[in-house]
Amino acid sequence: MNSIKETQQEIVEEFALFDEWMDKYEHIIELGKDLPLIDKNYKTDENLIKGCQSKVWLHAELKASKIIFTADSDAIITKGIVGLVIRVFSNHTPQEIIDADLFFIDQIGLQEHLSPTRSNGLLSMLKQIRMYAIAFSTKADA
Amino acid sequence: MNFINSDKIRKDFPILQRQVNGKPLIYFDNGATSQKPQQVIDVINRYYQHENSNIHRGIHTLSQEATNAYEKARTTVLQFINAKHNHEVIFTSGTTGSINLVASSFGKKHIHAGDEIIISTMEHHSNIVPWQMLCEEKKAILKVIPINDKGELLIDEFKKLLSPKTKLVAVTHVSNTLGTINPVKEIIKLAKTAGAFVLIDGAQAVPHTKVNVQELDCDFYAFSAHKMFGPTGVGILYGKEAILNELPPYQGGGDMIKTVTFEKTTYNELPHKFEAGTPNIVGGLGLAAAIDYMNNIGIANIEAYEHELLSYATEKIKKIEGVRIIGEAANKASVLSFLVDGTHPSDIGMIIDKLGIAIRTGHHCTEPLMNRFDIPGTARASFAFYNTKEEIDTFILALERALKMLL
Numbered sequence: 001m002n003s004i005k006e007t008q009q010e011i012v013e014e015f016a017l018f019d020e021w022m023d024k025y026e027h028i029i030e031l032g033k034d035l036p037l038i039d040k041n042y043k044t045d046e047n048l049i050k051g052c053q054s055k056v057w058l059h060a061e062l063k064a065s066k067i068i069f070t071a072d073s074d075a076i077i078t079k080g081i082v083g084l085v086i087r088v089f090s091n092h093t094p095q096e097i098i099d100a101d102l103f104f105i106d107q108i109g110l111q112e113h114l115s116p117t118r119s120n121g122l123l124s125m126l127k128q129i130r131m132y133a134i135a136f137s138t139k140a141d142a
Numbered sequence: 143m144n145f146i147n148s149d150k151i152r153k154d155f156p157i158l159q160r161q162v163n164g165k166p167l168i169y170f171d172n173g174a175t176s177q178k179p180q181q182v183i184d185v186i187n188r189y190y191q192h193e194n195s196n197i198h199r200g201i202h203t204l205s206q207e208a209t210n211a212y213e214k215a216r217t218t219v220l221q222f223i224n225a226k227h228n229h230e231v232i233f234t235s236g237t238t239g240s241i242n243l244v245a246s247s248f249g250k251k252h253i254h255a256g257d258e259i260i261i262s263t264m265e266h267h268s269n270i271v272p273w274q275m276l277c278e279e280k281k282a283i284l285k286v287i288p289i290n291d292k293g294e295l296l297i298d299e300f301k302k303l304l305s306p307k308t309k310l311v312a313v314t315h316v317s318n319t320l321g322t323i324n325p326v327k328e329i330i331k332l333a334k335t336a337g338a339f340v341l342i343d344g345a346q347a348v349p350h351t352k353v354n355v356q357e358l359d360c361d362f363y364a365f366s367a368h369k370m371f372g373p374t375g376v377g378i379l380y381g382k383e384a385i386l387n388e389l390p391p392y393q394g395g396g397d398m399i400k401t402v403t404f405e406k407t408t409y410n411e412l413p414h415k416f417e418a419g420t421p422n423i424v425g426g427l428g429l430a431a432a433i434d435y436m437n438n439i440g441i442a443n444i445e446a447y448e449h450e451l452l453s454y455a456t457e458k459i460k461k462i463e464g465v466r467i468i469g470e471a472a473n474k475a476s477v478l479s480f481l482v483d484g485t486h487p488s489d490i491g492m493i494i495d496k497l498g499i500a501i502r503t504g505h506h507c508t509e510p511l512m513n514r515f516d517i518p519g520t521a522r523a524s525f526a527f528y529n530t531k532e533e534i535d536t537f538i539l540a541l542e543r544a545l546k547m548l549l
């Protein structure tokens with residue numbers, strides 16, 4: 001099982017193959033198409049992170065001390081990036097997530113998607129992932 | 143017939159020479175804000191370099207000059223919309239500022255519990271929320287004119303909504319999302335017959351078509367400079383003299399007073415009663431320069447040319463499989479909102495941005511309208527007179543390329 005850091009490095013290497021934004025987007029779109037959809041039961045308003053541009057649904061559950069994230073978006077590029085974020089953070093302990101340093105989005109040149117003006121729900125999703133980790137870590141302590 | 147020399151005009155807009163993401167910029171987001179010609183930029187620069195001074199409050203030469211220039215700008219606006227008196231032209235911060243002024247001052251004087259305000263389904267949030275807030279405060283009732291699937295107001299339904307309880311009708315002249323040009327003259331006439339006041343949101347109309355407030359006979363008309371080639375942060379509220387005179391002031395401060403004592407303040411006359419504090423002086427001058435620029439080209443020419451661009455783009459985009467145009471009113475300004483089956487508008491917007499093309503995607507601050515069509519948003523291309531058919535060709539190619547990736 002890769003650490004959060006290792007998975008990010010892996011993604012950075014994967015994207016190093018593309019020097020054209022077009023290829024990069026094509027790859028993200030493919031990832032978006034491949035991302036297993038979130039279980040319909042979890043596509044609720046409670047799990048909805050509403051951006052101005054697109055919507056993101058994020059569900060989290062604790063299994064054997066690790067958080068399993070599933071997610072979806074109504075926009076395919078957002079969905080592809082959401083998929084990458086899930087790949088990085090899912091199946092890790094709350095503490096690992098709290099301690100993690102997020103660098104891959106910057107390194108693969110997608111930082112513009114995190115800008116608040118994009119308002120696509122991604123930034124809120126990252127905050128939400130951290131909130132889940134904090135919430136689950138107090139639960140694990142108890 | 144085409145009276146627009148777009149090669150010459152484009153040279154007036156420095157930003158149109160720049161590149162975005164390595165491609166020549168194609169700016170199709172004019173509905174959000176328009177670009178500024180050098181003539182407007184020069185006026186702004188010159189003001190700060192040579193003329194800067196506060197107005198209405200100095201005996202020195204600079205202040206006199208600035209005051210004269212600002213009041214001359216007011217006259218330019220008066221002529222632009224054919225108001226009757228200079229003091230019917232109030233400088234505000236923009237359309238939103240103008241509408242909030244009316245909601246506050248008109249609301250205080252004229253709206254009481256049980257009164258009704260009528261808006262329409264296609265209003266921008268800034269012509270919805272101020273009325274909602276007012277209705278909540280005064281226990282008044284907000285009514286909404288429905289539209290048909292083409293995006294046209296249902297005038298017969300509007301007639302049914304009108305009653306002696308109707309105090310105000312506030313509708314947009316041109317829809318920023320659909321492009322629909324509403325029959326405001328008819329709407330105003332009907333409202334007047336019912337004894338209601340009328341505010342027209344002209345934010346999307348003034349960049350495109352000749353507006354004559356006396357002929358329309360509206361009580362209020364609101365618009366923003368930045369959507370008509372002028373600077374941001376300044377706009378106009380036109381109001382009929384007799385009505386404005388009766389309203390209480392909006393904000394308190396300098397310029398809006400006659401005398402102040404701690405016991406009692408008397409208010410200044412129009413238009414100053416509604417212009418508290420140091421205004422956006424350079425904004426007013428920039429707006430006047432933008433009006434001069436538009437007049438030079440000729441507003442009828444602008445309207446005809448933009449109509450040609452819209453027809454050209456509509457025809458071309460319709461040939462793409464799966465495209466659905468949102469807003470197919472018989473009478474439309476240069477706004478092309480669309481969706482493509484199986485794609486999300488934001489995906490299209492992001493990809494064509496990488497090709498140097500700026501469009502807007504989302505709900506365009508008209509969420510109730512999106513709900514009416516049961517869609518999350520649209521992709522919107524909105525054209526100005528400096529856009530060209532060649533740019534539309536490039537846009538269509540970019541759109542096809544995006545769809546190939548997305549589908």
Ligand SMILES: Cc1ncc(COP(=O)(O)O)c(C=O)c1O
Pocket residue numbers: 173174235236237238239266268269314316317318343345346366368507
């Ligand atoms: C129809 C309409 N009304 C009002 C506004 C608000 O204008 P401003 O943001 O300049 O106040 C806009 C701008 O988007 C608009 O399109």
